[in-house]
Amino acid sequence: xxxxxxxxxxxxxxxxxxxxxxxxxxxxxxxxxxxxxxxxxxxxxxxxxxxxxxxxxxxxxxxxxxxxxxxxxxxxxxxxxxxxxxxxxxxxxxxxxxxx
Amino acid sequence: xxxxxxxxxxxxxxxxxxxxxxxxxxxxxxxxxxxxxxxxxxxxxxxxxxxxxxxxxxxxxxxxxxxxxxxxxxxxxxxxxxxxxxxxxxxxxxxxxxxxxxxxxxxxxxxxxxxxxxxxxxxxxxxxxxxxxxxxxxxxxxxxxxxxxxxxxxxxxxxxxxxxxxxxxxxxxxxxxxxxxxxxxxxxxxxxxxxxxxxxxxxxxxxxxxxxxxxxxxxxxxxx
Numbered sequence: 001x002x003x004x005x006x007x008x009x010x011x012x013x014x015x016x017x018x019x020x021x022x023x024x025x026x027x028x029x030x031x032x033x034x035x036x037x038x039x040x041x042x043x044x045x046x047x048x049x050x051x052x053x054x055x056x057x058x059x060x061x062x063x064x065x066x067x068x069x070x071x072x073x074x075x076x077x078x079x080x081x082x083x084x085x086x087x088x089x090x091x092x093x094x095x096x097x098x099x100x
Numbered sequence: 101x102x103x104x105x106x107x108x109x110x111x112x113x114x115x116x117x118x119x120x121x122x123x124x125x126x127x128x129x130x131x132x133x134x135x136x137x138x139x140x141x142x143x144x145x146x147x148x149x150x151x152x153x154x155x156x157x158x159x160x161x162x163x164x165x166x167x168x169x170x171x172x173x174x175x176x177x178x179x180x181x182x183x184x185x186x187x188x189x190x191x192x193x194x195x196x197x198x199x200x201x202x203x204x205x206x207x208x209x210x211x212x213x214x215x216x217x218x219x220x221x222x223x224x225x226x227x228x229x230x231x232x233x234x235x236x237x238x239x240x241x242x243x244x245x246x247x248x249x250x251x252x253x254x255x256x257x258x259x260x261x262x263x264x265x266x267x268x269x270x271x272x273x274x275x276x277x278x279x280x281x282x283x284x285x286x287x288x289x290x291x292x293x294x295x296x297x298x299x300x301x302x303x304x305x306x307x308x309x310x311x312x313x314x315x316x317x318x319x320x321x322x323x324x
Contacts, residue, residue: 009268012269015270060268
């Protein structure tokens with residue numbers, strides 16, 4: 001059984017984890033083009049090499065981030081999401097919505 | 101046939117059918133939080149046992165201010181995630197992450213009554229409904245780590261998993277929280293899992309326990 005190290009729960013069988021997709025920078029939803037937003041929501045780079053990904057430890061409902069080599073499937077490092085996302089993002093209210 | 105049966109109450113354990121009908125011949129029941137749980141199953145031995153605690157009240161809180169809220173109610177707060185702390189009244193405080201706490205009652209008490217007297221903080225703390233979402237079984241006896249090793253990948257032997265430890269992991273392919281703690285004077289492994297899988301998990305655990313002559317016990321194993 002392949003083992004993954006959960007930052008909260010420690011080493012666990014890989015069957016306890018769910019892949020959550022690549023970590024990517026969100027464009028400003030109010031100023032970006034539709035193409036940029038669609039790229040963020042629907043597309044992934046699918047690169048060969050070390051990528052940064054969201055993973056879920058399902059029994060504890062804990063989302064964290066892992067660095068993994070997509071060719072060798074070696075997990076380089078796992079860490080809490082607060083290392084990257086250290087403040088809450090408040091979505092700005094669009095002007096027309098604010099009027100309503 | 102006993103007059104008190106689980107079907108007599110609208111509040112029932114997720115596995116009440118395992119204790120009713122033909123299976124209830126030797127059972128006596130005790131009222132717990134609007135329903136009944138088995139007080140005795142007519143069996144008493146040193147063999148490992150499985151006890152249904154699903155109706156025993158519990159409450160959960162999550163948020164950046166949850167730790168402060170739990171502390172303000174006078175409960176001990178475990179220092180790190182996946183640790184449990186006991187109160188002098190037999191309640192158990194679980195810290196499941198930096199910002200998530202569950203409070204488990206002693207079977208003869210109701211921790212929710214105590215919590216009701218304290219208003220939630222305005223920000224950064226909200227309740228989690230862990231009563232109807234999760235089933236609660238307690239496994240007792242010497243061979244618990246050996247039995248659970250058959251269905252769980254985490255090392256639960258005393259050296260690695262002392263009293264007060266919590267493991268959030270997979271048990272018999274079902275997500276579960278395992279807590280090593282004390283109820284009454286009995287060391288138990290509490291197993292909390294998705295209520296929808298309760299009947300399956302109850303059967304899977306009894307199947308794993310069969311090798312050690314495991315029995316279904318009632319609450320009298322835990323309370324005086």
